[in-house]
Amino acid sequence: MKSLESPRKHGDASDGAMAGAVLGARLVRMDGPAKIKGAARYALEHRPENLVHAVMVQSTVAAGRVRSIDKAAAEAAPGVLLVLTADNALHLATASDWTGAPPPDRPYNPLARDVAFNGQHVAAVVAETFEQATEAARLLDIAYDEAPAIVDLDDPAAGDGMPIGMLTAQWGDADAALAAAPVRIEAEYRTPREYNVPIEPHGLIAEWHGDSLTLREPSQWLDGMARTYAEWFGVPFENVRIIAPYIGGGFGSKALALGHGAVAAMAARMLGRPVKLAITRPQSFTAFGGRPATRQTIALGATRQGKLLSIVHRGANETSMEGVAVEPLGSVTTIMYATPNLSSHQNVVRVNTVRPGPLRAPGENPSAFGIECAIDELACELGIDPLEIRLRNYAEEDPKAGKPWSTRRLREAFAAGADAFGWSRRSPEPRSMRDGHDLIGWGLAAGTYPVRRTPGEAKVSILADGTLEVTSSSIDMGQGTYTILAQTAAEAVGVAVENVAVRLGDSSLPRAPVAGGSQLANLMTGAVHKAALAARDELVGLAINDPRSPFRTLQANTLLVSDGRISSPRGEGPALPIGEFLRRIGRERIEVLRDTLPEGARSAADRYKNYTTIATMLSPTDGDYSLHSWCAHFIEVRVDEDFGTVRVSRVVSALDSGRLYNPKLAESQWKGGIIMGIGQALLEEGIVDRRHGRIVNNNLGDYLIATNADIPDIEVISVGIPDPHASVLGGKAVGELPIVGVAPAIANAVYHATGKRIRDLPITLEKLV
Ligand code: MCN
Ligand code: MOS
CATH class of the missing domain: 3.90.1170.50 (Aldehyde oxidase/xanthine dehydrogenase, a/b hammerhead)
Structure with a gap:
């Protein structure tokens, strides 16, 4: 048994695991058994x-x-x-x-x-x-x-804050177009402090x-x-x-x-x-910051047919007295819909709080709450179906960057989600669907998350026993990094995935960038793929050329490696297990380190910068295309008419994250994000004691997050196709995407159920009764 710090074996590989390619198979998490047994030791x-x-x-x-x-x-x-x-x-x-x-x-x-x-x-x-x-x-x-002290965003002493010029986006003449639009709506949307916990x-x-x-x-x-x-x-x-x-x-x-x-x-x-x-736990509400409270006003101008003419957007988030933390509230507003005129500005407001930090989809998450509620309000105003209005304003290219999307399967997401949910059976009027005491509401919202790119580094070793070892200083906090890297190496070299050990989570191993911005899977599969192919090439080279190799006499220019064996593609000669071959030629191991740094950017200073800062991270629009993942959430709520309690009773989400390296794990990421979104919509809220600026619900008894009883069955549907522009192996961002759009879908469903528009999260019963 190897050290527990390098989980080696896959657990039960049922669930169609071995069907089809290794990369893309629905394998269970290889770190799972150690965690379930309590053998995994945390820091x-x-x-x-x-x-x-x-x-x-x-x-x-x-x-x-x-x-x-x-x-x-x-x-x-x-x-x-x-x-x-x-x-x-x-x-x-x-x-x-x-x-x-x-x-x-x-x-x-x-x-x-x-x-x-x-x-x-x-x-x-x-x-x-x-x-x-x-x-x-x-x-x-x-x-x-x-x-x-200035206790929060609403404190009169807080003021309007200071502008973050970098986040200003504008084209056309948004104010004039809004003033001239036949139909206008305007509202303010708010989200409270939320914590990572x-x-x-x-x-x-x-x-x-x-x-x-x-x-x-x-x-x-x-x-x-x-x-x-x-x-x-x-x-x-x-x-x-x-x-x-x-x-x-x-x-x-x-x-x-x-x-x-x-x-x-x-x-x-x-x-x-x-x-x-x-x-x-109480200290963890102030030892680092979660998502800052936000407010945004959104004004939409449109034709009577629901075509957007203008979006005017003003956002603000709270930050600390000393630092500047920005929650970019225009990130979805500026790219989701086609509009000839737009203006988006953002301020940050200093309050006496710990400096806010990133929390799953910082920016996109509250941004979508604003624009995806607003578009629903416009649809209601015009009597147009909320799905139809989204299709009428579908952005065929990135309206902000003016670049084509690499892939945008949002139309497919709308279609697949609507079909699985039964959206066509929705009766449009609020309060028109009920089941006894429960008012039923069906809501919809879209979401997106960008594809970020930073080079990575990985080592792949072929050991004397024929197994592989993958090492990297990247991390697995539950997303599935161990498993997808094993799958990548197994497939590229041609060995069974059970024979791959992955070691992560040690900074003395080959370097890796941050597991943030939902980039790690795409970067590290890219680096491991490259190193694994190089290791396989070296193995084949030895088999062809080494004087002790039994394949030497074949004078082949290439050899096959599959199922852990080396053989001739023409079927001549032996099919030798890799380990046995290495022993015959007297080799202990083949070890290959590769990175995906650009040529000419491999100096010690370049490498240091790449792995220890985000300075080299490419934005989604660096290059010819605009790279994003997309999703559509269809959600049913049941609101008790007397008590105002909201239950989410059904979720169908269709998501485009490009190619999935492990659909089981990607689906688990998606469901996890949707569950967090349900908590955000209905429960989560840091409550500030206005006398002392203290977070009073600083524990998991009072800071409510969704539990099993709050969560219905969630159906997730992948509509992605491989996206060669987004990453080496065709995947796009997975981890943060699913939380984006859940809260507005719920708010829209609550409106459909009750006729009440709740524009500040969470949607608690006192706001409804
Ligand atoms: N995946 C896949 N196919 C792809 C991309 C990803 O199958 N094309 C799957 C893999 O299982 C991969 C996972 O999705 O391990 C997440 O991949 P990715 O989207 O690249 O995200 P990262 O690995 O960079 O993880 C970070 C991301 C972020 S930024 C937050 S916040 C978040 C999230 O992941 N925090 C998490 N998911 C989390 N999941 C858990 N359990 N715990 C957290 O703290
Ligand atoms: Mo994720 S909030 O980018 O770590």
């Missing part, structure tokens, strides 16, 4: 010798200054080794951000003196046990000079050996986070190793190194012992 489950425990202490005011921290009682408490505050923290350097822009030359202190939000880290306590550290943290006596909370174990730092920390981007730690502590990048073979979800929140990580590494350095620091 915080490790117990290095001499381990000590750190806990974070967070501010209880939203603005002002830490006047004093009396540490005496805490320092005297049993087991306490160190009490860290802004005053005795190690001097760290500010690290560059993820774009790689040079950082300001000033120190970085993860512990605050000046408080910019409630829940900001102000101190940490390290003790022999977690309980001792927790108890001592309670003994810290912290006094604040409290200042007035992955089931595996954040935290790490940090350990120094001399100037080398080893971290066990869940991460969506080992190389990017390693760069940040290296810059903070002024050590070479190669000295930082992050290990995370298993990750319990991230949804965007584990892409960047965070303040608590700096604190743990700092404490480990000061004490010369490994430090474990676990962020508690």
Whole structure:
């Protein structure tokens, strides 16, 4: 049995697994059995010798200054080794951000003196046990000079914010066209603060050996986070190793190194012992930010036949006092429909909150909530079917970039979804479909997510026992990376997928870019494919040329590799298992490292930049085409007429993610995203205590996410075709696409059921009764 950190065997490969090609087969997740059995060890489950425990202490005011921290009682408490505050923290350097822009030359202190939000880290306590550290943290006596805070987007003191010029989009004369349009609608749409809440909370174990730092920390981007730690502590990048073979979800929140990580590494350095620091669930609402609250106004001008003449869009999202986090609210608005006139602007508004971060489909998600509700409102205004109005305004090319789509199977998605859902049986009037006490509503919305591209690197080894090993510092937080990379290598070399071991989640392995922006599957299958083909070529070359090869006498110019055997395409001579061949020629292994960097961009500096920043990431419109995934959600709700409770009773979604490397896993991604979308539509909302700017529902008991009982059967239909412009193997983005459009489909269904238009999420019963 190999180490559990390199899951090797596929589980039950039923479900048509072996039917057809290996890549594209419905294999179960190869990391599944270790997780189900509890054999998979997550970062915080490790117990290095001499381990000590750190806990974070967070501010209880939203603005002002830490006047004093009396540490005496805490320092005297049993087991306490160190009490860290802004005053005795190690001097760290500010690290560059993820774009790689040079950082300001000033120190970085993860512990605050000046408080910019409630829940900001102000101190940490390290003790022999977690309980001792927790108890001592309670003994810290912290006094604040409290200042007035801006609690949220609606605070009168917040103002309109500042414009983000980069996000302005305009063509034609949107205001004039709107004023002249025969039909106009205008409304404001809002989404609240939403949180990532992955089931595996954040935290790490940090350990120094001399100037080398080893971290066990869940991460969506080992190389990017390693760069940040290296810059903070002024050590070479190669000295930082992050290990995370298993990750319990991230949804965007584990892409960047965070303040608590700096604190743990700092404490480990000061004490010369490994430090474990676990962020508690309540702290995870302020140790990093989720999706910021947003508001947008959308005005649509149209002909009486429902043809759009103008879109005027103004959006704003909240950001923190110190950072600028942008949730691009025009990302769907500007490309979903054909319109001769458009103007879209966005502001960010500073409030006293932790800096918001990415949460599954940042931008596209709230953007679609606005435009996909608005188009529904226009359809209702005009008495046109919501599906029909979307087809009348179908964008045949990218209206913003003026480039052709590489593939856009949205028409096919509408058709397949409508057919499976039975959309033609919808009675158009609101409140016209009911079942006893339940008002029934059918709603529709479309979604999209861009295809981003960054080069990747992978190593494929053919071992003496005939098995393959794929290694990469990319990660699997549940998406299925282990499995699809095994499938890719198996198919390219010609061995059974059961004979492929994949090692991921260690920054000492070949480099990989961020598992964010739904790009990893396409990038890493591309890199593994290239390395695997090269490994196979080397194998065949040896079989043809090596003096000890039994194939040498055939004088063939090529050989077949399939089912783990080498043979002649003409059927002459032996069919030799790969392992036996390697033994005969006395080779231990064939090892091939390949990357997909462009020619001439392989210098050490280029590689460093590519893997540790997003500077080299191509946008969906770099090149001749505009690259996006697309989807259409058809959703049925049942609203209890007396109580206003909303149940989602049926979901049919048709999605275009291009070619699927593993339909079972892609469908699981899609269903997961739709489930998150249901939670977003009906439940999720960070509630701010207006007196202290504190998130009051900072736990999974009060911050509601969808549970099994909230989720009906979900039918997902793939309408994608291979897209050669999007990626080496023809796939497009999968992970974030499905959440886009779910909330507006539900809001539209609720309107159809009740005649009430709810434009601010979540759609709770008090808004309906
Ligand atoms: N896939 C496929 N065919 C394709 C593309 C993808 O079969 N053409 C499948 C594969 O199983 C692949 C998965 O879909 O592993 C996701 O691929 P991709 O869309 O490239 O997304 P990433 O691997 O880059 O994963 C990140 C993405 C993001 S950005 C968020 S946010 C998110 C998401 O994945 N967070 C997740 N899905 C998540 N799923 C889980 N379980 N946990 C999270 O935290
Ligand atoms: Mo995903 S929010 O891009 O990690």
